Amino acid sequence: MLWNxxxxxxxxxRRNLMRSFLTILGIVIGVAAVITMVTLGNGATRSVSDQxxxxxxxxxxxxxxxxxxxxxxxGAPFKGADVEAVRNQITGARLVAPLVTKAATVVxxxxxxxxSVTGSSNEYFEAGNWQIAAGRNFTESEExxxxxxxxxxxxxxxxxxxxxxxxxxxxxxxxxxxxxxGLLKAKGQSSMGSDQDDIVVMPLRTVQRxxxxxxxxxxxxxxxxxxxxxxxxxxQLVDLMRERRNIGDNENDDFRVMDTRQIAETLTSTTKIxxxxxxxxxxxxxxxGGIGIMNIMLVSVTERTRxxxxxxxIGALEREVLLQFLIEAVVLSSLGGLIGIALAxxxxxxxxGLMNVPYLFDPGINLLxxxxxAVIGVIFGFFPARRAAGLNPIDALRHE
Amino acid sequence: xxxxxxxxxxxxxxxxxxxxxxxQALKGIDLAITxxxxxxxxxxxxxxxxxxxxxLGCLDTPTSGSYEFQGVHVEQLxxxxxxLLRRNFLGFVFQGFNLLARTTALENVELPxxxxxxxxxxxxxxxxxxxxxxxxxxxxxxxxAELSGGQQQRVAIARAIVTRPAVLLADEPTGNLDTxxxxxxxxxxxxxxxxxxxxxxxxxxxxxxxxxAKRIIRFVDGRVDTDHRQGEAA
Ligand SMILES: Nc1ncnc2c1ncn2[C@@H]1O[C@H](COP(=O)(O)OP(=O)(O)O)[C@@H](O)[C@H]1O
Ligand SMILES: [Mg+2]
Numbered sequence: 001m002l003w004n005x006x007x008x009x010x011x012x013x014r015r016n017l018m019r020s021f022l023t024i025l026g027i028v029i030g031v032a033a034v035i036t037m038v039t040l041g042n043g044a045t046r047s048v049s050d051q052x053x054x055x056x057x058x059x060x061x062x063x064x065x066x067x068x069x070x071x072x073x074x075g076a077p078f079k080g081a082d083v084e085a086v087r088n089q090i091t092g093a094r095l096v097a098p099l100v101t102k103a104a105t106v107v108x109x110x111x112x113x114x115x116s117v118t119g120s121s122n123e124y125f126e127a128g129n130w131q132i133a134a135g136r137n138f139t140e141s142e143e144x145x146x147x148x149x150x151x152x153x154x155x156x157x158x159x160x161x162x163x164x165x166x167x168x169x170x171x172x173x174x175x176x177x178x179x180x181x182g183l184l185k186a187k188g189q190s191s192m193g194s195d196q197d198d199i200v201v202m203p204l205r206t207v208q209r210x211x212x213x214x215x216x217x218x219x220x221x222x223x224x225x226x227x228x229x230x231x232x233x234x235x236q237l238v239d240l241m242r243e244r245r246n247i248g249d250n251e252n253d254d255f256r257v258m259d260t261r262q263i264a265e266t267l268t269s270t271t272k273i274x275x276x277x278x279x280x281x282x283x284x285x286x287x288x289g290g291i292g293i294m295n296i297m298l299v300s301v302t303e304r305t306r307x308x309x310x311x312x313x314i315g316a317l318e319r320e321v322l323l324q325f326l327i328e329a330v331v332l333s334s335l336g337g338l339i340g341i342a343l344a345x346x347x348x349x350x351x352x353g354l355m356n357v358p359y360l361f362d363p364g365i366n367l368l369x370x371x372x373x374a375v376i377g378v379i380f381g382f383f384p385a386r387r388a389a390g391l392n393p394i395d396a397l398r399h400e
Numbered sequence: 401x402x403x404x405x406x407x408x409x410x411x412x413x414x415x416x417x418x419x420x421x422x423x424q425a426l427k428g429i430d431l432a433i434t435x436x437x438x439x440x441x442x443x444x445x446x447x448x449x450x451x452x453x454x455x456l457g458c459l460d461t462p463t464s465g466s467y468e469f470q471g472v473h474v475e476q477l478x479x480x481x482x483x484l485l486r487r488n489f490l491g492f493v494f495q496g497f498n499l500l501a502r503t504t505a506l507e508n509v510e511l512p513x514x515x516x517x518x519x520x521x522x523x524x525x526x527x528x529x530x531x532x533x534x535x536x537x538x539x540x541x542x543x544x545a546e547l548s549g550g551q552q553q554r555v556a557i558a559r560a561i562v563t564r565p566a567v568l569l570a571d572e573p574t575g576n577l578d579t580x581x582x583x584x585x586x587x588x589x590x591x592x593x594x595x596x597x598x599x600x601x602x603x604x605x606x607x608x609x610x611x612x613a614k615r616i617i618r619f620v621d622g623r624v625d626t627d628h629r630q631g632e633a634a
Contacts, residue, residue: 004514015502303501310498313459314512314559315487317480393486394459397498 005320009327019296023381024336026293027373030286031340032347037282038365039348041275043357048271050358052264054129054187054196059260060234062086062220062241066256075254076245077216085244086220090236092228097123098204099219102211106200107172108160115156117173117200119207125151125184127223135167135182138203146205148178153197154186176210178202230259286369290376297380302399305388309396318389325385326378333377337370405432405468406566406599407456412465414451425451426462427622433601435566438593440610441603443619449603450571452619456601457492457569458482470566487515491560491598493570497552499544505531505555506540512563530562531555534588550581554588561592568592570602574609586612 013020064075083098090096100119105112118124122137132151142149150171157166166180187196208215224233234257241255311321345361352359388396414426426448433439441449454460455467458474467474469485477485486492499508509527518526531540534554544552553573560568570589574582590612593600604610611630618626 004517008514011503011507015500306498307500310500311511311515312483313457313486313492313498314515315483315490316515317483319480320515392460394454397459397494 002323005323006327008324009331012324012328013331016300019300020332022296023293023332023377024339026289026296027333027336027376028289028340028343030282030289031337031369031373032343033282033285034279034369035341035344035362035365036347036351037278038275039344039360039362040351040355040357041271041278042360042362043348043352044355045268045271045275046360047357048267049264051196052260052267058224058226058230059127060222060224060230060237061258061260062222062237062255063218063258064255066253077218078220079215079217082241082244083217083220085240086222086237089240090222090233092225092233092236093222094225095123095127095221095223097121097127097221097223098217099124099221100204100207100212100216101218102207104173104200104211106156106160108166108169111160113156113159115198115200117150117202117207117211119202119204119211121204123223124201124221127221130187131185133183133185134165135180137182143203143205146203146209148176148206148210149181149202150178151182151184151201152180153184153199155195155198156200157183173200174211178206230261234259286372286376290380293376294380297384301384301388304385305391305396305399308385308388309391309393309399312389312391312393312396321389322382322386325389326382329377329381330374332381333373334370336377337373340373341366341370404434406435406437406470407431407433408466408468409452409456410466410468412452412455412462412467414448414455414460415463425622426455428465429622429624431617431624431627433567433599435599436593436597438590438600438612438614439602440613440616441601441619442605442607442610442616443625447619448622449619453569453571453601453603456567457490458486459492487512488563489566491563491565491568493553493556493560493568493573495572495575497544497549497556497576499552499555499559501545502543504541504543505536505547505558508544508555509558509562512559516563527558527562530558533561534558535584548581549577550584553577553581553585557585557588557592561596561598564596565598567599567601570600572603572605574604574606579608582606582609 062078064077066075078098080098083096086093087096097120102117102119103114104117105114106117121143124130125132125137133154135151137151138149141147152166157163160166160171161169166183169180170177171180172178184197184199204217222233222237224230237257238253242253245254247253308321312318349359388399409429409431412426412429413424415422415424417423429448429452441452443449451460455462462475465475469489474482474485500511506524506527509530510523513523513526528537528540531537534557536551536554536558539547539551544555547555553576557573568589573589574585577585586609589600589602592598600613602609602613610616613630615627615629617624
């Protein structure tokens with residue numbers, strides 16, 4: 001009986017190609033949209049958290065000014081004495097790296113490249129989880145004397161050195177020549193589209209003298225000792241800076257302290273919210289697909305009721321008719337679900353590549369969408385049939 | 401009367417609707433049909449011919465009365481048992497053909513065999529033979545939309561007789577057809593009655609078509625008015 005009913009169901013599908021196609025299409029679009037959105041969202045979330053862990057954990061960033069964006073209070077930059085004070089008085093700080101950043105064009109032979117030049121110390125590499133791929137980091141004398149030496153990121157090797165070993169070469173930045181003493185191991189692109197490897201690092205003093213022309217320090221990166229509470233260190237740091245910058249009790253800070261954990265939480269929660277939003281939009285398309293299917297089924301209900309009447313009249317059992325319609329609905333919606341999954345996989349891989357986020361297969365959302373499509377198919381394909389199959393054959397035949 | 405009747409209706413009534421709107425279409429039908437007979441059912445429109453045919457064909461249930469099919473009380477059967485009765489013993493031909501749309505003639509004729517669980521090979525062969533018997537060889541793969549009314553009714557007849565039913569019930573089978581085509585259809589039905597012993601009950605308005613039958617029953621107002629054998633009265 002099952003085999004014959006399967007035959008009848010397949011014949012019915014073939015006989016109503018347009019209706020079958022539209023049913024499948026509705027499900028395909030909905031399923032593909034939901035899976036693609038969730039998969040890309042997951043990839044983006046992963047990419048953000050990967051990037052944050054590559055930034056180094058347990059980091060505090062001390063920056064002048066209060067807020068970002070318009071209306072931001074700039075706040076005075078830091079000085080060398082602030083760095084010393086943090087080093088000496090914040091006991092929970094393992095490393096303190098001062099930072100000055102300047103945009104500059106770097107030239108090597110016939111090639112040039114615009115990048116940002118960071119002045120800092122060896123602590124910068126350690127705190128930021130940077131590995132030296134070739135060459136070495138700064139010597140103490142190079143840092144103290146502000147020698148024209150630099151460690152470059154992988155992107156510069158790409159743009160200026162045609163992927164050859166750059167160590168020992170001389171590059172020109174503005175008017176001065178600078179020896180490349182080290183190459184950083186590539187970290188890859190960040191999820192926000194910025195290239196982490198597009199950097200040149202020099203001793204702090206070199207940048208201050210030759211590029212920024214002042215003793216200012218833009219930022220301090222502080223790595224907190226293992227086992228020490230980040231919040232406690234943060235509070236100490238705030239107290240210290242308020243005291244050093246003479247901020248009265250009822251005045252606001254003119255600097256801010258951020259920690260990577262907090263940044264990580266903010267960023268990942270943002271991408272998670274985005275993922276949910278996208279999934280919600282996609283779910284609407286699944287619903288619209290479902291309504292489309294319902295429409296198709298309702299339009300064809302008269303014809304199908306008469307068809308059921310014919311089948312009953314020539315001796316079909318009610319359960320045979322129902323089984324046929326159930327198989328029909330399940331075949332169509334499963335087919336739609338499978339095509340949707342295939343399409344979503346292709347689209348996710350393609351878009352993940354374009355957006356530079358990892359492609360992560362999510363079995364949960366694939367299964368869920370598939371089941372949902374099957375349920376939609378069964379509800380809209382099967383339930384109208386159930387009513388008709390319960391009629392007297394003659395009433396089903398006469399259905400207008 | 402003859403106790404070995406194939407079909408026997410006793411005191412069959414049928415009321416449509418309830419309360420104020422209730423309408424009694426059949427007011428007590430007593431009828432016995434013997435195996436191998438060819439019966440024409442005539443009568444004015446609304447006299448209850450179709451209602452009686454539908455009850456005989458187990459497509460509808462009477463309000464009261466008893467219906468015996470080969471001695472079995474149909475009114476006591478379950479829905480499924482009545483479906484099996486239709487499947488194994490009855491063939492139905494309708495005025496409006498009632499073929500599955502966009503389905504080839506062959507597949508339409510195969511349908512009752514599929515429900516009987518016939519294996520594919522013998523099913524195809526039997527269905528082809530039935531189409532041949534109604535003169536449609538070469539039209540197996542045409543859909544109803546590609547066939548004339550007469551051809552569609554032939555497909556419907558092939559579908560009704562492909563299972564070699566005991567009884568063929570035809571409700572105005574020539575109602576939608578011109579006279580020449582109607583005669584061809586009547587010849588076919590007559591042949592199945594003569595050559596295969598299929599008992600035929602046929603509703604018709606036209607006395608020319610009724611003339612093919614051995615017995616003519618006339619309905620008036622939900623009752624049997626006259627009932628006579630051809631040749632007896634003439
Ligand atoms: N489904 C129905 N609901 C209500 N009345 C019906 C229905 N079917 C038939 N009737 C009524 O029953 C009477 C007999 O109908 P029918 O058996 O179709 O007559 P005939 O076939 O002799 O023309 C008619 O008056 C018709 O209006
Ligand atoms: Mg009628």
